[in-house]
Amino acid sequence: MLSSSITSLTVLLIVVFLFKEGIGLFNQKPVEPGYVIAINKNNKVKELSSVQLKNIYDQKITHWSEVGGTHDSIVLFQLEDISNYYSDEQIGDNMQNLGTCLSRLVDSLPNIIAFFPDKYLDKKFQGTLLEVDKVSLADFFAGKEWIPSAKPSAQLGVLPLILGTLWVSLGAILLALPLGLAAAVYMSEIANERVRRIMKPLIELLAGIPSVVYGFFGLVIIVPLIQKTFDLPVGETGLAGSIVLGIMALPTIITISEDAMRNTPRAMKEASLALGASRWQTIYKVIIPYSISGISAGAILGIGRAIGETMAVLMVTGNAAVIPHTILAPVRTIPATIAAELGETSNGGLHYKALFALGCILFLITLFINLTVEFISNRQKHNKN
Amino acid sequence: MINEIKITKRKKRNQAIAFWIFRLLSYSIVAILFIILSFIVYKGASVINWGFITKMPEEGMTKGGIYPAIIGTLCLVAGSMVFAFPVGVLAAIYMNEYVKDGIAKKIIKQMTNNLAGIPSIVFGLFGMSLFVNKLHFGDSILAGSLTLGLLALPVVIRTTEEALKAVDNTFRQASLGLGASKWQTTSKVVLPIAFPNIITGLILSIGRVSGETAPILFTVAAYFLPKLPTSIFDQAMALPYHLYVISTSGTNIEESRPIAYGTALVLIIIVLIANLLANGLRKYFGKKVKMN
Numbered sequence: 001m002l003s004s005s006i007t008s009l010t011v012l013l014i015v016v017f018l019f020k021e022g023i024g025l026f027n028q029k030p031v032e033p034g035y036v037i038a039i040n041k042n043n044k045v046k047e048l049s050s051v052q053l054k055n056i057y058d059q060k061i062t063h064w065s066e067v068g069g070t071h072d073s074i075v076l077f078q079l080e081d082i083s084n085y086y087s088d089e090q091i092g093d094n095m096q097n098l099g100t101c102l103s104r105l106v107d108s109l110p111n112i113i114a115f116f117p118d119k120y121l122d123k124k125f126q127g128t129l130l131e132v133d134k135v136s137l138a139d140f141f142a143g144k145e146w147i148p149s150a151k152p153s154a155q156l157g158v159l160p161l162i163l164g165t166l167w168v169s170l171g172a173i174l175l176a177l178p179l180g181l182a183a184a185v186y187m188s189e190i191a192n193e194r195v196r197r198i199m200k201p202l203i204e205l206l207a208g209i210p211s212v213v214y215g216f217f218g219l220v221i222i223v224p225l226i227q228k229t230f231d232l233p234v235g236e237t238g239l240a241g242s243i244v245l246g247i248m249a250l251p252t253i254i255t256i257s258e259d260a261m262r263n264t265p266r267a268m269k270e271a272s273l274a275l276g277a278s279r280w281q282t283i284y285k286v287i288i289p290y291s292i293s294g295i296s297a298g299a300i301l302g303i304g305r306a307i308g309e310t311m312a313v314l315m316v317t318g319n320a321a322v323i324p325h326t327i328l329a330p331v332r333t334i335p336a337t338i339a340a341e342l343g344e345t346s347n348g349g350l351h352y353k354a355l356f357a358l359g360c361i362l363f364l365i366t367l368f369i370n371l372t373v374e375f376i377s378n379r380q381k382h383n384k385n
Numbered sequence: 386m387i388n389e390i391k392i393t394k395r396k397k398r399n400q401a402i403a404f405w406i407f408r409l410l411s412y413s414i415v416a417i418l419f420i421i422l423s424f425i426v427y428k429g430a431s432v433i434n435w436g437f438i439t440k441m442p443e444e445g446m447t448k449g450g451i452y453p454a455i456i457g458t459l460c461l462v463a464g465s466m467v468f469a470f471p472v473g474v475l476a477a478i479y480m481n482e483y484v485k486d487g488i489a490k491k492i493i494k495q496m497t498n499n500l501a502g503i504p505s506i507v508f509g510l511f512g513m514s515l516f517v518n519k520l521h522f523g524d525s526i527l528a529g530s531l532t533l534g535l536l537a538l539p540v541v542i543r544t545t546e547e548a549l550k551a552v553d554n555t556f557r558q559a560s561l562g563l564g565a566s567k568w569q570t571t572s573k574v575v576l577p578i579a580f581p582n583i584i585t586g587l588i589l590s591i592g593r594v595s596g597e598t599a600p601i602l603f604t605v606a607a608y609f610l611p612k613l614p615t616s617i618f619d620q621a622m623a624l625p626y627h628l629y630v631i632s633t634s635g636t637n638i639e640e641s642r643p644i645a646y647g648t649a650l651v652l653i654i655i656v657l658i659a660n661l662l663a664n665g666l667r668k669y670f671g672k673k674v675k676m677n
Contacts, residue, residue, distance in 0.1 A: 006472055008496040010535050017514045182410035189403055201664055206418050208656045210596025212625040213649050216632050217421050273431025280400035310599040335506040342603055357509040370502040
C-alpha cells in the first residue's frame with residue numbers, strides 16, 4: 001500500500017519543496033541583502049523598481065525626471081567611488097569614518113543615488129533610504145532581462161528563458177515530426193516484419209543514448225558544422241539545440257504514433273483496400289485520420305521531452321539569456337539555466353529561489369503537457385467504445 | 386476504360402513515390418543513429434585500454450583514466466536500484482494484483498505518469514532541497530542514489546505492471562481454485578512467470594540511470610576527485626558528469642578531448658550492453674514461457 005502511493009507521495013513532495021522555495025522568491029527584494037540604496041533627503045523620488053534601478057546604474061536613465069523627480073541628471077555613486085570624494089585620511093585607517101563620510105556625501109549632493117553595504121550606514125544618516133519593490137509576478141514573467149548577479153538590483157525576468165525554451169523546442173519538433181511520422185508510417189504499414197524487427201530495437205537504442213552523449217556529439221559535430229555553413233562567429237546556436245533535441249525527440253514520436261497506427265482496426269483498412277484504394281491512399285485517407293489523436297499525443301510528448309531536456313541543450317545552445325530573434329543566435333533555456341547557475345548560488349538566497357521558481361514553471365509546463373496527452377488518449381478510447 | 390487505366394497507373398506511381406520517400410526518411414533516422422555511434426566508437430576506440438578504465442585522472446584530467454568515475458557510476462546505479470527496484474516492484478504488484486479498478490487506481494496511475502514526465506533537472510532541484518539540504522546528507526552518494534532512484538521508479542513500476550499484465554489470468558484462477566491464497570498465488574505463480582520481463586525492466590532502467598546527468602549535478606557529482614568513495618556519505622565522480630565537465634568547462638578542453646571520446650564510448654557501451662541484454666533476455670525467456 002505504502003509503496004504504491006510512493007509515486008503520488010513523491011510528486012506531492014516535489015510540489016511542496018519546489019513551490020516553497022520558488023514562491024519564497026516573491027517575498028524578497030531584488031537588492032542584495034545587506035545593501036542599501038540612499039538618495040538625498042530632498043529628492044522627491046521615494047520608490048524605484050528593479051528595472052529602473054538597473055537602468056540608472058547602466059546609465060540608460062540619466063535624469064531624475066524619467067523616474068518622477070526633478071530635471072536634474074543623476075549622480076551615480078558606488079562604494080568604490082568614495083576615493084573621488086574623500087581622502088584615505090578622512091575615511092580613516094579602518095574605515096571608521098566611512099559612515100559619516102557617506103552620510104555627509106549624500107547630504108551634500110542633491111542628485112546622488114548611492115549604493116553601499118548597510119554596515120556603513122551611519123546612525124544619524126542624513127538622507128532617504130529608497131524602498132525597492134519586492135520581486136513581483138509581473139517583473140518575473142514579463143521582465144526582459146535575466147541577470148541574477150546584476151548590481152545593485154538583480155534582474156529576474158524569465159521572458160527570454162521561456163521564449164528560448166519554446167524557440168528551441170519548436171524548432172526541434174518541426175525537424176523531428178516529419179521524420180518521426182514518416183518512420184512510424186513506414187514501420188507500421190510499409191515495412192515487412194523483418195525490417196521492423198531490426199528497426200524497433202534501433203529506435204529503442206536511440207532513446208537509450210544518454211543526453212550528455214547527444215550534447216557531446218552536438219558540440220563536436222553539429223556546432224562546428226553550423227558555424228562553417230552559416231559563417232557565424234560561434235556555432236552554439238538555437239539551431240544546434242533544435243537539431244540535437246529533434247534527434248532526441250524522435251524515439252518518443254515514432255513509438256507512440258506507430259502504436260496508434262497499429263491500433264487501426266483491420267476491418268477499416270481492409271474495407272478501404274476492398275473499395276479499390278491503393279495502400280498509400282488507405283494510409284493517408286484512413287489510417288492517419290483514424291490515429292491522429294495518438295499521433296498528436298506523440299508530438300506533444302516529444303515537445304515535452306524537448307522542453308525538459310537539460311544537458312544536451314546546455315552544451316550546444318551557447319546559453320545567452322537574451323530574447324532570440326533568429327535561430328542562428330545563442331539562446332538559453334529554462335533547464336539549462338538551472339543547471340548552469342544553481343552551483344554558484346548561495347543556499348536560500350535570491351538567486352537560489354529564482355532558480356526554484358524556474359523549476360516550478362518547468363514542472364507546471366510538463367504537468368500541463370502530461371494532462372493534455374492523458375486527455376487526448378482518453379478521448380481516443382472513448383471514441384472507440 | 387482508358388481513363389481507368391490512367392487512374393490506376395497514377396495511383397500506383399503516387400504510391401511508389403510516397404513509399405520511397407517514407408523509406409528514405411526512415412533509413413535516414415537509422416543513418417543518424419549509426420553516424421553518432423560510429424563517430425564515437427571511431428574516436429573513442431583508440432583511447433580505451435586497460436589503463437584508461439583502471440587509472441586515476443592525471444594532469445588536470447588531460448591524461449590518465451576514468452576509474453573513479455566508473456566506480457562512482459556503479460555505486461550510483463547500485464544505490465538507486467536498491468531503492469527503486471523493491472519499491473517499484475511492490476508498488477506494481479499491489480496496483481495490478483490487489484487494487485480494484487476505480488478512482489484510487491486512476492489517481493495512482495496518473496501520478497506515476499506525471500512523475501515519469503517530470504524533467505530530470507527538476508528531480509535534481511528536488512533532490513538538492515530535500516536530501517542534500519533538508520535531511521543534511523550533503524553532496525553524497527546517498528543523496529544522488531535516492532534522487533536517481535525516484536527518477537527510475539516510474540520506469541520500474543511500468544515495466545513490472547506490463548509484465549504482470551502479460552501473465553494469463555487462467556494461471557491465477559487455477560492457483561486460486563486449488564485453494565491457494567491471494568499472496569501465495571502472486572508469489573508462487575504470477576511472479577515467477579512475470580520475472581523475466583521484470584528483470585528486463587530492471588536492466589533498462591539501469592541503462593537509463595547510468596546516463597543521467599542533471600539529477601546528480603547538485604546531489605553527488607564531484608568535478609575532480611582522485612580517490613574512491615569510502616562511504617555512502619562521500620561525494621563521487623560519475624561518468625556522464627565527467628563527460629560534461631571535460632567537454633565544456635575543463636581546464637584544457639582541446640587536450641582532454643581524447644578522454645572525452647573515451648568516456649562517451651564507455652557510456653554508450655554501458656547503454657548498448659543494457660539494451661542487448663534486455664532484448665536477449667526478452668527473446669530467450671519469451672520462447673521458454675511459450676513452451677510451457
